[in-house]
Amino acid sequence: MASWCVRAVRQSYSVLASPALKRAPPRLLCTATQQKNGPGSVEEAEKTEQSTADKVLTEEKGQLEEQLKEMTDKYKRALADTENLRTRSQRMVEDAKLYGIQSFCKDLLEVADILEKATESVPKEEVTSQNPHLKNLYDGLVMTEVQIQKVFTKHGLVKINPEGQKFNPYEHEALFQAPVEGKEPGTVAVVTKVGYKLHGRTLRPALVGVAKAS
Numbered sequence: 001m002a003s004w005c006v007r008a009v010r011q012s013y014s015v016l017a018s019p020a021l022k023r024a025p026p027r028l029l030c031t032a033t034q035q036k037n038g039p040g041s042v043e044e045a046e047k048t049e050q051s052t053a054d055k056v057l058t059e060e061k062g063q064l065e066e067q068l069k070e071m072t073d074k075y076k077r078a079l080a081d082t083e084n085l086r087t088r089s090q091r092m093v094e095d096a097k098l099y100g101i102q103s104f105c106k107d108l109l110e111v112a113d114i115l116e117k118a119t120e121s122v123p124k125e126e127v128t129s130q131n132p133h134l135k136n137l138y139d140g141l142v143m144t145e146v147q148i149q150k151v152f153t154k155h156g157l158v159k160i161n162p163e164g165q166k167f168n169p170y171e172h173e174a175l176f177q178a179p180v181e182g183k184e185p186g187t188v189a190v191v192t193k194v195g196y197k198l199h200g201r202t203l204r205p206a207l208v209g210v211a212k213a214s
Contacts, residue, residue, distance in 0.1 A: 098156065098199045105157050109196055109204060112152070115145045116194075152196070160195035160206045162188045171195060173205040179214035187211050 119141045127138045149159065160171055165188050167174065172188060172195070180189040188208045195206030 099201070101155065102198060102203065105152075105155070105196070105198055105203060108148075108152075112145070112148055113193070115141060115148065119145055156199040157203070158197050160197055160202075161191055162195075162206055162208060163191045164188060167208070167210050171197070171202050171205055172208045174210045175207055177210045177212045180211040183211035185211055185213040 119138070122134070122138045122141070127135050129135065152158070162168070162172055164183075167186055167188055175192060178189070183189045187210070188206075189211040190209035191206055192209065193207040196203045
């Protein structure tokens with residue numbers, strides 16, 4: 001009887017000391033934890049993790065939208081600057097085509113002035129068939145003056161002879177003011193030197209005398 005009791009005690013001790021009983025599976029531990037804490041704790045943990053993830057995604061979305069807005073603004077500004085540059089460049093090219101001969105025209109105006117003075121200086125009463133040399137010279141001067149005015153007009157250079165017109169400070173330069181009978185005050189009474197415009201832009205203002213009230 002005593003030996004049977006010893007064997008039973010030894011068998012019980014072996015069973016209690018086995019590794020299978022010392023090491024519990026993780027699933028059993030999790031199940032035990034869930035049973036201890038209840039299903040509500042797991043749901044709360046999942047909700048907390050989801051809330052944190054949503055917050056991170058929202059912040060990243062806000063940053064990306066801000067970056068997109070900034071890049072879109074920079075892109076629009078770059079487009080506007082490019083268009084302005086293109087417009088200015090095109091205008092400069094057009095102006096160069098139109099007004100590139102401005103200096104050359106100014107030099108030719110002196111030649112035109114000399115021709116005009118030479119033509120005016122010839123006494124008209126002496127330009128007759130009885131004086132063929134003077135007549136031929138005068139006719140040549142007139143023809144040359146007419147031809148040079150045609151060339152001027154072809155290239156956009158137009159004469160300004162404002163006698164009797166209202167004084168325009170953008171096209172006329174007043175040398176003096178004087179009361180002139182029959183002339184309305186503020187109008188051009190005398191033109192001492194004609195002016196010229198190149199494609200609508202005043203190249204040389206006309207030198208004039210302006211009538212004023214007496």
